[in-house]
Amino acid sequence: MEIAKAMQSKLTSKAIILLIVSAILFMYQESPAQKKRSKTARPAPVDVKPIMPEIAYKVMMSKPSTHYLEVEMSVHWAQMPEKVELKMPVWTPGSYLVREFARHVMDFSAKNTVGIDLLWQKTNKNTWQIDTKSNKEIVVTYRVYANELTVRTNELNDEHAFWNSSALLLFVKDQLSAPSNVTVIPFGNWKVATGLPRVEGQTNTFRAANFDILYDSPFEVSDYTEIAFVVEGKPHRYVITGEGNYDPKKIASDTAKIVKEAYNIFGELPYEDYTFILNLRGGGGLEHLNSTALQFNRFGFKPKSRYEGFLGLVAHEYFHAFNVKRIKPDALGPFDYENENYTKLLWVAEGGTEYYSNLLLRRAGLITESDFLNGRASGIQQLQARPGRLEMSLEESSFDAWIKYYRPDENAVNNQISYYDKGEIVNMMLDLTIRNSSGGSKSLDDVMRHLYNEFYKKGKNYTPGDFQLTAEMRAGKSLDGFFANYVRGTAEIDYNNIVSGIGLQLNEKQNNSNRPYIGADFAEENGRLTIRSIPADTPAFEQGLNTGDQIVAIDGHRASQNFVQSYVNDKRPGDKITFTIFRFEKLRELPFTLGGNMRKDFSFSSLAEPTELQKKLYRDYLNGELK
Ligand SMILES: [Zn+2]
Numbered sequence: 001m002e003i004a005k006a007m008q009s010k011l012t013s014k015a016i017i018l019l020i021v022s023a024i025l026f027m028y029q030e031s032p033a034q035k036k037r038s039k040t041a042r043p044a045p046v047d048v049k050p051i052m053p054e055i056a057y058k059v060m061m062s063k064p065s066t067h068y069l070e071v072e073m074s075v076h077w078a079q080m081p082e083k084v085e086l087k088m089p090v091w092t093p094g095s096y097l098v099r100e101f102a103r104h105v106m107d108f109s110a111k112n113t114v115g116i117d118l119l120w121q122k123t124n125k126n127t128w129q130i131d132t133k134s135n136k137e138i139v140v141t142y143r144v145y146a147n148e149l150t151v152r153t154n155e156l157n158d159e160h161a162f163w164n165s166s167a168l169l170l171f172v173k174d175q176l177s178a179p180s181n182v183t184v185i186p187f188g189n190w191k192v193a194t195g196l197p198r199v200e201g202q203t204n205t206f207r208a209a210n211f212d213i214l215y216d217s218p219f220e221v222s223d224y225t226e227i228a229f230v231v232e233g234k235p236h237r238y239v240i241t242g243e244g245n246y247d248p249k250k251i252a253s254d255t256a257k258i259v260k261e262a263y264n265i266f267g268e269l270p271y272e273d274y275t276f277i278l279n280l281r282g283g284g285g286l287e288h289l290n291s292t293a294l295q296f297n298r299f300g301f302k303p304k305s306r307y308e309g310f311l312g313l314v315a316h317e318y319f320h321a322f323n324v325k326r327i328k329p330d331a332l333g334p335f336d337y338e339n340e341n342y343t344k345l346l347w348v349a350e351g352g353t354e355y356y357s358n359l360l361l362r363r364a365g366l367i368t369e370s371d372f373l374n375g376r377a378s379g380i381q382q383l384q385a386r387p388g389r390l391e392m393s394l395e396e397s398s399f400d401a402w403i404k405y406y407r408p409d410e411n412a413v414n415n416q417i418s419y420y421d422k423g424e425i426v427n428m429m430l431d432l433t434i435r436n437s438s439g440g441s442k443s444l445d446d447v448m449r450h451l452y453n454e455f456y457k458k459g460k461n462y463t464p465g466d467f468q469l470t471a472e473m474r475a476g477k478s479l480d481g482f483f484a485n486y487v488r489g490t491a492e493i494d495y496n497n498i499v500s501g502i503g504l505q506l507n508e509k510q511n512n513s514n515r516p517y518i519g520a521d522f523a524e525e526n527g528r529l530t531i532r533s534i535p536a537d538t539p540a541f542e543q544g545l546n547t548g549d550q551i552v553a554i555d556g557h558r559a560s561q562n563f564v565q566s567y568v569n570d571k572r573p574g575d576k577i578t579f580t581i582f583r584f585e586k587l588r589e590l591p592f593t594l595g596g597n598m599r600k601d602f603s604f605s606s607l608a609e610p611t612e613l614q615k616k617l618y619r620d621y622l623n624g625e626l627k
Helices: 002-008 013-032 030-036 248-266 304-319 346-363 369-384 392-400 423-436 444-456 464-475 482-486 497-503 563-571 612-622
Strands: 054-060 068-076 084-089 103-113 120-125 128-129 137-145 160-163 180-185 192-195 206-210 218-222 224-232 235-242 274-279 283-289 290-297 505-510 520-523 528-533 548-556 578-582 587-591 599-604
Touching: 068 084, 103 120, 103 128, 128 137, 160 274, 180 218, 192 274, 218 235, 224 248, 235 248, 248 304, 248 346, 248 444, 274 304, 283 304, 290 304, 304 346, 346 369, 346 392, 346 423, 346 444, 369 423, 369 505, 369 548, 369 612, 392 423, 392 482, 423 444, 423 464, 423 482, 423 497, 423 578, 444 464, 464 482, 497 505, 497 612, 520 563, 528 548, 548 563
Parallel strands: 054 180, 235 274, 274 290
Antiparallel strands: 054 068, 068 137, 084 128, 103 137, 120 128, 160 218, 180 206, 192 218, 224 235, 283 290, 505 599, 520 528, 548 578, 578 587
């Protein structure tokens, strides 16, 4: 604020300049990670101290039904270069895929402050280079087509505007440390919600201290319903667009319980206020610094089991306020907005967060012990049915998120695992390992707390080595075997060796081997039954069915999903059938021998005679008694 005012009034006394320079130097000192990024910036001449630009955006939505968000960006810069480059991020943090937001930009134009057009050209897919003609201030306008409601994209229609700032607002090359103001001109009587602080005395103007904060602050503009609540003295709110079968009081009180459980782990809430943006369409969530964008089915708040799914989403995105937004893996912040940011730690950032989302629900009493254990057993069942678990490690899954997790194809089941799903299981196994080997005095909570205090609080990101070492310190022993096998490798997890420490056993039952089995995953659309994917080592895989085959008939009967199920269920493993299929454009027949379903069901139960220590560790873990 000080800097902005000084620059706007164009005061040039030495004292002000010194103040500006020392303030900038202070900002550079704030974060070692930001120092790292500034190394890549173009070096300024030795005798000129760099001054950051002052940037202001105006976001308008004059005709919501057209889906065009209108942006005016002014850049005032004492050191404006002859050619200034403005850039659109290619991705948004938290969703590890290059999405090329620049493709929605239209009608770009650049002017000086008296309205004279400035020449510009695009120099690559996301860069606009402007010939500034020695102007110290330029004004750029453009429109962005916004008609995709996901948590990582933008949508404007006659109900609301929602945007991710990284998918809407350009940045000045090498000036990501610059502050900026965003003024929103809402449509009609719509209100404006974001996690950014308001600028006092101005209507709907918000301040971002730098671009990592700006790009971590989505906006919701609509006639939303606001539900406010306070936890540990800090204001929290829901901003809900759309009608649905939710109970506002219950959502607020249950969310407050979740927040309190996270507070109990870390001992503080690391923000001034927190906003849950909830759109009652679409699905999913994306974490941000002091807000989250959630999307959920408007009638999905009943029955209880579906409501628990909503609370799971809330707990996951909220826990990210600690794990990933503050406890940061090596490459995840400050960000490179123009390229992939590679890390081997998404299994902690995402898998760990998914694990904690269920743990927080259990600790808050929002799900039962058996809900918790059944959910984890079902996760194990899915992992153990996935041939890809023997092909890809957690670290590989994390690293290749950019080309694999967000772009699954029909072979994904065979060559990939998800760092969410296996990550959740391995985080649970790590937690139990630490609890077992420390006799119950330490847990994964201590690991997260250490990372929070010793890395986040000290301005550092953590590496895979830091994570392993932190876990080993809490376990009081080397965990190299654990990490080599389950994190860096693809060994089968020795579940029972681990869960027996808290008096549990994991039961595997092959209940279905006498049931006939094809082994392909089908999809049915417009009356056409096709094969979506084929897990390895199934009868379908071995006997030559292909992904994409259209199943026309079985034994001469027209095939539909229902028919296949009932027809095949009447047979026995070893029985022969004939598929009539279209493969590409050619009709053909394929003789097929049904197999037996070898997939296993998994469940947890108590050991027959648990020791006192096992009972205690179980009680500490799930706040219940072994049965
Ligand atoms: Zn997540």
